[in-house]
Amino acid sequence: AQKITQTQPGMFVQEKEAVTLDCTYDTSDPSYGLFWYKQPSSGEMIFLIYQGSYDQQNATEGRYSLNFQKARKSANLVISASQLGDSAMYFCAMREGSISSGSARQLTFGSGTQLTVLP
Amino acid sequence: DVKVTQSSRYLVKRTGEKVFLECVQDMDHENMFWYRQDPGLGLRLIYFSYDVKMKEKGDIPEGYSVSREKKERFSLILESASTNQTSMYLCASKRMGQGHQPQHFGDGTRLSIL
Numbered sequence: 001a002q003k004i005t006q007t008q009p010g011m012f013v014q015e016k017e018a019v020t021l022d023c024t025y026d027t028s029d030p031s032y033g034l035f036w037y038k039q040p041s042s043g044e045m046i047f048l049i050y051q052g053s054y055d056q057q058n059a060t061e062g063r064y065s066l067n068f069q070k071a072r073k074s075a076n077l078v079i080s081a082s083q084l085g086d087s088a089m090y091f092c093a094m095r096e097g098s099i100s101s102g103s104a105r106q107l108t109f110g111s112g113t114q115l116t117v118l119p
Numbered sequence: 120d121v122k123v124t125q126s127s128r129y130l131v132k133r134t135g136e137k138v139f140l141e142c143v144q145d146m147d148h149e150n151m152f153w154y155r156q157d158p159g160l161g162l163r164l165i166y167f168s169y170d171v172k173m174k175e176k177g178d179i180p181e182g183y184s185v186s187r188e189k190k191e192r193f194s195l196i197l198e199s200a201s202t203n204q205t206s207m208y209l210c211a212s213k214r215m216g217q218g219h220q221p222q223h224f225g226d227g228t229r230l231s232i233l
Contacts, residue, residue, distance in 0.1 A: 009159070033218055043128075045209065045224035052219055091161060095218055106152065106177065107222060109161040 003027065004094050004110035011115050013082045020067070021077040021113045023092030032096045034075040035107065036066070039089040048090075051075055082117045089114050122146070125210050125225035133233050138197040140228055142210030149215035151193035152222060153177075153185065156207040168193055169215065200232045 005024045013019035025034065036048040051059045051066045059066040067076040079086055093107040126141035144151065149170045154162040154177075164177030166185040174185050182204060186194040193212075197204055207229050211222035 004161075006161075035221055037221075037224075043207065043227040043229075045211075045227075047221035047223075050219055050221065093162075097218065106164050106167055107162075109154075109163075111159055111161040 002110075003108045004092055006092055006110035006113050008113045009111070011113055012118055013079075013115065014118050015084060016081055018078060018080045019082055019115065021079070021090050021092075021115065022074070023076055023110060024072070024074045025092075025094050026073065027094065027096050029096040032094055034066070034068070035093045035095070036064070036075075036077045037091045037093065038086075039091065039112075041088070045091075049077070079115075084117050084119060087115060087117045123210055123212055123223050123225040125208075125228050127228050128226060129229050129231075131231045131233060132197075132200050134199075134201055136197075136200045138200050138230070138232075140195040140197075140208055140210075140230070142193045142195070142212075142225055143191050144193075144212040144223070145191065146212065146214070146223070147190065148212040148223075149190070150213050150222075151187065152211040153183075153193065153195045154209045154211065155179070155204075156209055156227070162209060165195065202232050204230065205232045206230060 032053045034051045038046045049061045049064045051068050058068050063080045065078045089112045091112045092110045122145045124143045132138050152167040153165045156162050168174045168187040184196045209227045210225045213222045
């Protein structure tokens, strides 16, 4: 089974509107973390936001927020007031295991969602 | 700011060649990672390293090896390049034990094997 599923290969949104990018995950580990990255066409991976499995509140970072529904195992990214510069590929990723572990704790990535912001 | 530098943005090699992709980070991070990115598949982990001279296989290690002789440098080696290794390769690093901190990525190397 896929550990991270992003079901929207492509999304379009009008400038200044909000958009939600879906991410569902699968793990039996009670301790995990979820990350969202943005990858513009230039290729670099830009970290956006993090949600830990024990965090009581949904993470927010400027125009980015995370709609974390633990029981549904979903961690959707919400971008408010979309801008043309938000056009990019967006990846959801999961780290399994405790944050204090000394091991590398690799990330598992979804297949990504290509977001296009229309003027 | 963390800086992860990959030696080449674009690289073209021939089948059968031995190919070296270099990655250097400047933040004294213990953990380093090599991924390949293919359309529709996201990023897949090839190898990672806990610390100097330590390495672990990721999900798709076949056809690759790695070297970590110094803490700041993590090299990916294609022993005998094949056309199915044409891909985008991304290197990342992070500090050990801080699972809430993100991995920091380089700009990627677009490798073409002819």
